[in-house]
Amino acid sequence: MHRKTLTQFLVEQQRREAALPSQLRLLIEIVARACKAISISVNKGSLGGVLGDFGSENVQGEAQKKLDVIANERLLEANEWGGHLAAMASEEMETIHLIPNRYPKGEYLLLFDPIDGSSNVDVNLSVGTIFSVLRAPADASGREVTEQDFLQSGRHQVAAGYAVFGPQTSLVLSVGTGVYEFTLDREMGSWVLTQERLRIPAGNREFAINMSNERHWAEPVRRYIADCMAGSDGPRKTNFNMRWTGSMVADIHRILKRGGIFLYPWDGRDPAKPGKLRLMYEANPMAYLIEQAGGKAVDNTKRIMDLEPQGLHQRVGVIMGDRGEVEQLSRYFR
Numbered sequence: 493m494h495r496k497t498l499t500q501f502l503v504e505q506q507r508r509e510a511a512l513p514s515q516l517r518l519l520i521e522i523v524a525r526a527c528k529a530i531s532i533s534v535n536k537g538s539l540g541g542v543l544g545d546f547g548s549e550n551v552q553g554e555a556q557k558k559l560d561v562i563a564n565e566r567l568l569e570a571n572e573w574g575g576h577l578a579a580m581a582s583e584e585m586e587t588i589h590l591i592p593n594r595y596p597k598g599e600y601l602l603l604f605d606p607i608d609g610s611s612n613v614d615v616n617l618s619v620g621t622i623f624s625v626l627r628a629p630a631d632a633s634g635r636e637v638t639e640q641d642f643l644q645s646g647r648h649q650v651a652a653g654y655a656v657f658g659p660q661t662s663l664v665l666s667v668g669t670g671v672y673e674f675t676l677d678r679e680m681g682s683w684v685l686t687q688e689r690l691r692i693p694a695g696n697r698e699f700a701i702n703m704s705n706e707r708h709w710a711e712p713v714r715r716y717i718a719d720c721m722a723g724s725d726g727p728r729k730t731n732f733n734m735r736w737t738g739s740m741v742a743d744i745h746r747i748l749k750r751g752g753i754f755l756y757p758w759d760g761r762d763p764a765k766p767g768k769l770r771l772m773y774e775a776n777p778m779a780y781l782i783e784q785a786g787g788k789a790v791d792n793t794k795r796i797m798d799l800e801p802q803g804l805h806q807r808v809g810v811i812m813g814d815r816g817e818v819e820q821l822s823r824y825f826r
């Protein structure tokens with residue numbers, strides 16, 4: 493049986509669909525290679541001395557895990573020299589990272605969350621790496637890229653994806669021609685195409701939300717979840733199941749494959765944080781994949797990819813997944 497690798501897939505995309513400029517193809521190959529290296533570190537766990545806290549805080553005031561720092565380094569190193577990028581931004585770095593002058597610069601901007609769900613890492617549950625690709629503004633060529641150049645709405649993304657480090661290591665990717673899943677073949681060291689044009693299965697009554705935040709949610713979200721919880725005895729007249737892994741990558745992966753809805757909604761705890769998840773390198777890339785798979789992604793009522801970002805680390809409420817279910821929830825806001 494012929495198995496299609498990521499490299500072959502990308503070459504074909506470049507040829508047939510003309511969707512993929514060669515710099516973008518290189519970028520994706522390099523990110524995928526970095527994800528392979530990250531997966532090796534994640535897998536080693538205690539044996540590699542990679543578990544536990546690094547002993548510092550990131551820009552969000554969150555304790556950094558050793559793996560947050562290792563994965564961030566891997567992505568920076570891998571992407572500096574290829575000539576495909578103008579700059580990078582990461583959950584783990586306060587400001588943008590320019591490509592050092594000793595390397596040629598390219599036209600793309602790469603944003604990432606090196607290890608998403610990192611509280612799961614020490615207890616051997618799934619984590620992932622999320623990335624988003626933008627084009628540097630046309631007027632940025634010949635000058636230094638600034639943080640402002642990154643502040644583009646999600647609909648300007650030209651590619652997005654994630655790697656999930658679970659029982660299998662998978663890479664889920666879109667360059668705007670549907671969503672494709674690759675599984676890491678550890679013996680061969682290559683990403684093998686295992687699912688083409690993923691579509692979110694409709695009608696799965698399964699929601700993912702951290703219920704312990706219920707008292708902080710907006711009223712419409714509270715009513716929606718209460719109606720789901722009421723199951724066949726309530727207005728929805730059907731039973732719902734609940735799953736929450738604490739790792740957005742794992743929850744979104746399940747929803748892409750099995751259906752359902754994911755929520756980390758706006759909450760009223762802290763006016764400076766209108767949600768937990770970050771727009772630029774968590775919500776936007778996931779919204780891109782969800783939409784490419786036929787789903788829908790909103791903050792409360794607005795399409796996530798239409799939001800105009802104000803800051804690199806801005807937070808946003810997130811509701812995404814099965815289109816029908818997201819629309820159902822939207823009715824509670826009217």
Ligand code: AHM
Nearest residue numbers: 607608609610611702738739740741
């Ligand atoms: P992180 O990027 O610092 O790991 O935080 C993001 C994670 C998501 O993966 C997940 O959906 C959420 O935080 C879980 O938050 P909570 O611990 O509040 O349930």
Ligand code: MG
Nearest residue numbers: 605608609774
């Ligand atoms: Mg994260």
